[in-house]
Amino acid sequence: MDLIVPGSGLVIWQIIGFSIFFYILAKFAWKPILAAxxxxxxxxxxxxxxxxxxxxxMANLKAENERIIQEAKIERDEMLLKASETVKQMIEEAKNTASIEGAKMIENAKAAIETEKFAALEEVKVQVGVLALEIAEKILKKNFSEVAAQQALVERLVKDIKLN
Structure with missing residues (x-):
């Protein structure tokens, strides 16, 4: 039984040693350990x-990022809509400009045709005048002493004019 129950001297020395150890721990180590x-x-x-x-x-940033993404999508959609409208407007302006230019070209062509027509008429008038002068010259060259010859010449010239 000695082995199981310690002696009273050993217990006292152990209590004294533990008390000194506890005092040293409380004095020097306990406060730093508690502070740590x-x-x-x-x-x-x-x-x-x-x-x-x-x-x-992070939650706020995520919400902010979602808001920014939504705004960017809205802005992108608006930009695409504006670009589409701009393209439509440019096409419409190009059509209008083309139709105006086409109308101008047609008017210029009509004016050129009219000018050419008047020039051709003037040329015909000049040629008629030249022919009339040639006929008058031929008539004047003939001898006008014979009345019957003059009448036959005039009739022949009149017939030539009606045939042409």
């Missing part, structure tokens, strides 16, 4: 708070 534990606990709490703040900020 408290600082560790506060740093863990700060880290948890920072993580919570970061999580909230």
């Amino acid at each position: 534990l408290e600082s560790r606990e506060s740093s863990i709490e700060d880290s948890l708070k920072a993580a919570e703040v970061a999580r909230n900020e």
Whole structure:
């Protein structure tokens, strides 16, 4: 039984040794250990708070990113609509310009045709005048002494004019 129950002297020495050890620990080591534990606990709490703040900020950033994406989509749609309208307007302007230019070209062609027509008529008038002068010259060259010859010549010339 000696092995199971320690002696009273050993228990007293162990209590004294433990008390000295506890006093030294309390005097020199307990405060730094508690301070280290408290600082560790506060740093863990700060880290948890920072993580919570970061999580909230991430949620805010995500919401902000979604809002920005939506705005960008709306702006893109507006830009595409404006571009489409601009293209339609440019096509319409090009059609109008082409029709105006076509009308001008037609008017210029009509004017050129009219000018050519008048020039041709003037040329015909000149040729008729030249022919009339030639006929008058031939008539004047004939001898007008014979009345019957003059009448036959005039009749022949009149017949030539009616045939042409």
